[in-house]
Amino acid sequence: MLRLVLLGRPGAGKGTQGAFISEKFKVPRLVMSELLKEEVRSGSELGETIKGYMERGLLVPDDIVYQVLEKRLSEVMERGFVLDGFPRNLEQAEWLDKFLSERGRSLTAVLFFDVDELTVLRRMMGRLVCESCGRSYNVFYDPPPDARRCECGGKLYQRSDDCYEKILRRLDVFNEETSPLIKYYEDKGLLVRIDASKDVEGVRKEVFSTISSLLSPS
Numbered sequence: 001m002l003r004l005v006l007l008g009r010p011g012a013g014k015g016t017q018g019a020f021i022s023e024k025f026k027v028p029r030l031v032m033s034e035l036l037k038e039e040v041r042s043g044s045e046l047g048e049t050i051k052g053y054m055e056r057g058l059l060v061p062d063d064i065v066y067q068v069l070e071k072r073l074s075e076v077m078e079r080g081f082v083l084d085g086f087p088r089n090l091e092q093a094e095w096l097d098k099f100l101s102e103r104g105r106s107l108t109a110v111l112f113f114d115v116d117e118l119t120v121l122r123r124m125m126g127r128l129v130c131e132s133c134g135r136s137y138n139v140f141y142d143p144p145p146d147a148r149r150c151e152c153g154g155k156l157y158q159r160s161d162d163c164y165e166k167i168l169r170r171l172d173v174f175n176e177e178t179s180p181l182i183k184y185y186e187d188k189g190l191l192v193r194i195d196a197s198k199d200v201e202g203v204r205k206e207v208f209s210t211i212s213s214l215l216s217p218s
């Protein structure tokens with residue numbers, strides 16, 4: 001059974017590859033930001049609290065994140081999971097270890113999607129999204145048929161998160177808070193490096209063969 005954590009800079013392709021892994025290996029995918037949004041949509045008391053933080057543009061405190069995660073992880077424990085967007089710092093990683101070991105479990109591996117900052121910048125700054133069908137393009141790698149229009153004729157726009165300053169801020173947060181996890185998991189013998197500078201298909205191949213060998217070590 002797979003219990004995976006996906007680690008990597010924003011723009012490293014964790015979301016895309018996480019979806020591939022989930023589909024191919026039939027394992028539930030837990031994306032932290034999505035779990036928080038789902039909790040808000042559920043209208044629960046916890047959801048209301050989360051909504052309050054989000055609306056003020058504040059980070060949701062760890063103890064609330066843990067409550068959401070505890071519930072969802074318990075639901076999928078017997079089927080395994082692919083975790084994306086958590087842990088983001090050492091304290092959260094230690095929480096996850098404790099949570100799993102109390103249940104007699106441990107992580108199978110941590111996939112580190114290794115890619116440099118300039119590649120991430122190109123990927124994120126080049127992103128254009130269609131207003132009507134939601135399809136996304138990349139100016140550099142996967143250009144739309146026209147600078148202004150999607151294939152479907154819809155207008156293209158750049159998400160406000162994809163501007164240079166915001167991307168840099170997210171990269172700084174990764175470097176300061178999340179990158180210590182690379183050594184943390186390396187020391188535990190759990191870290192597997194994936195060359196995430198390749199294109200989507202190339203990364204997928206590497207990810208699939210890595211997971212296959214994790215499932216049937218020879």
Ligand SMILES: [Zn+2]
Pocket residue numbers: 130131132133134135150151152153154
């Ligand atoms: Zn479109």
